Amino acid sequence: MPKGFSAKMTRVEMVDGPISRIPMTDQISLQPVFSWTAVAVIAAGLVALMLIRPDFVQLSPARMRTLLLLRSGVIALAILAMLRPGCVSTVDSKQSAQLRMLLDLSRSLELPHESDTSRRWDVMRRMIDDNSAVIAQLAADDIEIVWEGFDGQVKPLEVVDGMPQLPDDPDGAETDLAQAIYTTARGSRDKRVVGVIIPTDGVQNSAEMPVDVNDAIAALEDRGIPLYPVPLGLPAGVGETADVAVTNLPDHHTVAVKNRLAVRAALETRGYANQRLTVQLAVSRAGQTEEIVDTRFVTPASGNEQQVVELYVIPPEPGQFRMAVRVLPMPGEIALRNNELTSFLSVEEGGMRVLMLMGGLNAEQIYLRKAIPAAAQGIDLDFFSLHPDTQALGGALTELLRDETWDVIVLMDLDARAIYEKGTREENVAALEQHVARGKGLLMIGGDHSFGPGLWHSSPLADVLPVTMDPRERQDFGTEINRSLHIERQLKLVPVENHFLTRLDDASEPRESWKKLPPLLCANRFAGIKDSAEVLLESETGEPIMVAGGYGAGRVIAFAGDSTWRWWLKGYQDEYKAFWRQILYWLAFRDGQSNDLVRIEMPRRRFSPESAVTFSADAWTATGERIADSEFESWMVSPDGKRTNIQLTRSGDRNWAELGRDLVTVPGIYTVGVRAHRGGEEIGQAEREFSISDSDREKSDPAANHELLERLAAQTGEFGGRVVSPVQFGELLASLKENLPELQVKVPVKWQLGQTAADSSVFLLAFVGLLGTEWFLRKRWGLV
Numbered sequence: 205m206p207k208g209f210s211a212k213m214t215r216v217e218m219v220d221g222p223i224s225r226i227p228m229t230d231q232i233s234l235q236p237v238f239s240w241t242a243v244a245v246i247a248a249g250l251v252a253l254m255l256i257r258p259d260f261v262q263l264s265p266a267r268m269r270t271l272l273l274l275r276s277g278v279i280a281l282a283i284l285a286m287l288r289p290g291c292v293s294t295v296d297s298k299q300s301a302q303l304r305m306l307l308d309l310s311r312s313l314e315l316p317h318e319s320d321t322s323r324r325w326d327v328m329r330r331m332i333d334d335n336s337a338v339i340a341q342l343a344a345d346d347i348e349i350v351w352e353g354f355d356g357q358v359k360p361l362e363v364v365d366g367m368p369q370l371p372d373d374p375d376g377a378e379t380d381l382a383q384a385i386y387t388t389a390r391g392s393r394d395k396r397v398v399g400v401i402i403p404t405d406g407v408q409n410s411a412e413m414p415v416d417v418n419d420a421i422a423a424l425e426d427r428g429i430p431l432y433p434v435p436l437g438l439p440a441g442v443g444e445t446a447d448v449a450v451t452n453l454p455d456h457h458t459v460a461v462k463n464r465l466a467v468r469a470a471l472e473t474r475g476y477a478n479q480r481l482t483v484q485l486a487v488s489r490a491g492q493t494e495e496i497v498d499t500r501f502v503t504p505a506s507g508n509e510q511q512v513v514e515l516y517v518i519p520p521e522p523g524q525f526r527m528a529v530r531v532l533p534m535p536g537e538i539a540l541r542n543n544e545l546t547s548f549l550s551v552e553e554g555g556m557r558v559l560m561l562m563g564g565l566n567a568e569q570i571y572l573r574k575a576i577p578a579a580a581q582g583i584d585l586d587f588f589s590l591h592p593d594t595q596a597l598g599g600a601l602t603e604l605l606r607d608e609t610w611d612v613i614v615l616m617d618l619d620a621r622a623i624y625e626k627g628t629r630e631e632n633v634a635a636l637e638q639h640v641a642r643g644k645g646l647l648m649i650g651g652d653h654s655f656g657p658g659l660w661h662s663s664p665l666a667d668v669l670p671v672t673m674d675p676r677e678r679q680d681f682g683t684e685i686n687r688s689l690h691i692e693r694q695l696k697l698v699p700v701e702n703h704f705l706t707r708l709d710d711a712s713e714p715r716e717s718w719k720k721l722p723p724l725l726c727a728n729r730f731a732g733i734k735d736s737a738e739v740l741l742e743s744e745t746g747e748p749i750m751v752a753g754g755y756g757a758g759r760v761i762a763f764a765g766d767s768t769w770r771w772w773l774k775g776y777q778d779e780y781k782a783f784w785r786q787i788l789y790w791l792a793f794r795d796g797q798s799n800d801l802v803r804i805e806m807p808r809r810r811f812s813p814e815s816a817v818t819f820s821a822d823a824w825t826a827t828g829e830r831i832a833d834s835e836f837e838s839w840m841v842s843p844d845g846k847r848t849n850i851q852l853t854r855s856g857d858r859n860w861a862e863l864g865r866d867l868v869t870v871p872g873i874y875t876v877g878v879r880a881h882r883g884g885e886e887i888g889q890a891e892r893e894f895s896i897s898d899s900d901r902e903k904s905d906p907a908a909n910h911e912l913l914e915r916l917a918a919q920t921g922e923f924g925g926r927v928v929s930p931v932q933f934g935e936l937l938a939s940l941k942e943n944l945p946e947l948q949v950k951v952p953v954k955w956q957l958g959q960t961a962a963d964s965s966v967f968l969l970a971f972v973g974l975l976g977t978e979w980f981l982r983k984r985w986g987l988v
Contacts, residue, residue: 561615563651569616571780576785815865
């Protein structure tokens with residue numbers, strides 16, 4: 205800054221607000237553009253120039269005085285410009301203040317305020333209307349009242365004549381008290397806030413809380429703003445807060461027809477100790493009357509209890525059903541929407557019967573026998589160990605293999621000589637071949653005596669398997685294992701394509717799921733792959749490990765490994781069960797929706813209102829191959845029957861959609877449908893139901909959280925924060941009016957030459973005017 209001086213200035217606070225222009229003090233300041241010495245020299249030079257007179261013309265004294273006056277004015281303005289004078293004045297300013305009103309707009313305010321069943325929403329509206337006069341007086345005293353509402357977000361309210369315009373009923377989806385406090389604290393950073401008043405029940409129902417409650421209240425503490433919560437509703441343990449709720453129920457069940465399904469639901473009771481509750485399981489189908497299939501009676505031993513209730517259903521026919529677990533309303537119960545939860549039931553056309561024939565005991569068969577029945581309901585597994593030396597079962601083996609109720613037959617490390625001998629026991633393998641030809645599934649798992657080493661190339665099953673075998677392959681019993689017939693190293697499995705059989709989870713890229721699995725210890729080496737077959741899994745160096753194909757009307761899989769049990773031991777039990785479950789489902793033509801070619805996948809089937817509902821759709825061939833060039837049209841049917849078209853988005857090889865939140869606001873059963881086309885021809889269509897739960901979380905708990913409100917108010921207690929009941933609301937407003945903060949402050953107003961366009965223009969006009977006049981007169985008087 206240039207050297208200079210300024211008069212001493214009084215320290216004042218800069219604030220917002222209108223300024224009443226009443227000067228209190230004035231201080232003059234000079235800040236020359238050069239040093240004082242330079243200014244003095246220049247000023248002296250300019251004054252000296254005034255003494256120069258023309259010697260070729262005689263001027264009258266009057267004319268000389270005129271020129272001197274004009275020159276003096278020019279020099280004075282030049283010196284003034286070099287000195288840059290300024291002035292600082294202090295004036296009185298009346299500062300504005302705010303009172304922020306945050307009103308809870310969530311649906312929980314539809315619940316009763318007290319035992320007289322008065323709604324919390326009505327109590328809040330009446331509380332505001334009854335104190336309209338005091339609110340108007342605060343506004344007249346320059347207290348700006350900011351009206352805002354909140355549920356999951358904060359939004360300004362429409363105000364008419366100083367009063368908020370509230371709807372007849374609250375419609376907020378969820379309560380986020382922390383977000384509301386934090387937002388209003390940050391939104392008033394440049395204002396003087398006398399308090400924040402929040403009428404609410406204090407129940408935090410937001411599923412996602414971007415702001416912690418402690419961080420929110422700290423934002424008020426940092427600015428010294430008091431918080432005044434107004435509790436609406438009674439706390440737990442006081443008045444009519446007894447409640448019964450079904451809190452947990454899986455949203456989807458699958459069972460085979462005529463199988464018994466256990467439906468487990470979590471029940472939470474409060475205030476009904478030693479009273480009998482009636483729990484029902486209802487099953488229905490679209491367009492049919494609901495049927496109560498099971499009833500249980502539960503008697504809580506204490507006033508606050510959680511327990512699991514188990515109900516049963518045996519579906520008599522296949523199809524898609526809805527189920528509901530509900531508790532009949534109890535006397536005095538207020539929140540009834542949480543008394544019921546909906547689930548969906550898929551009933552398969554029949555239980556799956558699996559026959560496993562083993563050549564010996566090993567780790568793989570031990571884990572398969574344990575995992576297959578647990579992989580899915582309705583899988584009935586029978587297993588037999590066979591050996592050529594024993595020729596077990598004899599003629600009974602033929603009857604076993606001729607049983608047409610088998611859906612899938614598994615051959616594991618089984619030598620062909622255990623069940624087949626040309627000319628004498630041909631009927632056994634003939635029965636296997638006929639099963640597959642008629643639509644059953646066959647799986648051969650690797651081992652020392654599987655495929656070629658087990659001489660299956662010499663049996664009719666050679667035509668059924670999707671791999672080729674060298675007639676020279678042979679492994680005799682009691683001899684050293686022929687290592688050339690096996691891949692003797694650890695192998696990581698790599699999916700060749702995105703197929704039903706290679707999807708272990710919902711990952712968009714199946715390879716990522718397979719990378720984490722432990723490697724197999726070894727595998728059979730296939731001599732070749734038939735042209736009609738498809739390699740689905742291979743080793744990291746390209747050896748085929750799992751090959752799928754068809755024979756007649758059936759499906760066949762050749763799996764070269766026999767050590768997937770390592771997945772189970774290494775903590776990948778879910779992947780292990782999913783892998784073998786999908787193999788059995790595919791072989792039994794139950795991949796996805798039985799034999800449907802269009803399938804809809806919904807990870808969830810039950811949602812709360814305005815949730816993100818997503819689903820995906822795919823089209824497949826009868827052999828389980830994805831139809832990549834298929835085109836889809838999709839729609840949704842609401843509970844009221846309204847049909848809305850849905851746009852599917854293609855991402856990679858998946859087609860998915862997310863329903864707009866505004867489409868799923870009404871509780872009830874919805875249906876999404878998909879129709880697929882390829883080359884202008886329809887492939888097929890599928891439908892899936894899902895539910896928007898009527899158990900609104902905003903209304904699921906009738907108890908208000910007074911404890912939270914008291915804790916928040918206490919954290920601003922040093923600034924006056926405290927809990928205020930609805931009847932004390934008017935007293936609080938009156939107290940704020942009587943104890944308004946000092947709103948008169950002194951504000952400095954600074955002026956300096958050239959600071960504004962107006963004074964710069966006046967200075968320039970004066971300077972040019974003096975010089976121009978002096979030049980005009982000299983010209984007229986013959987001096988130039």
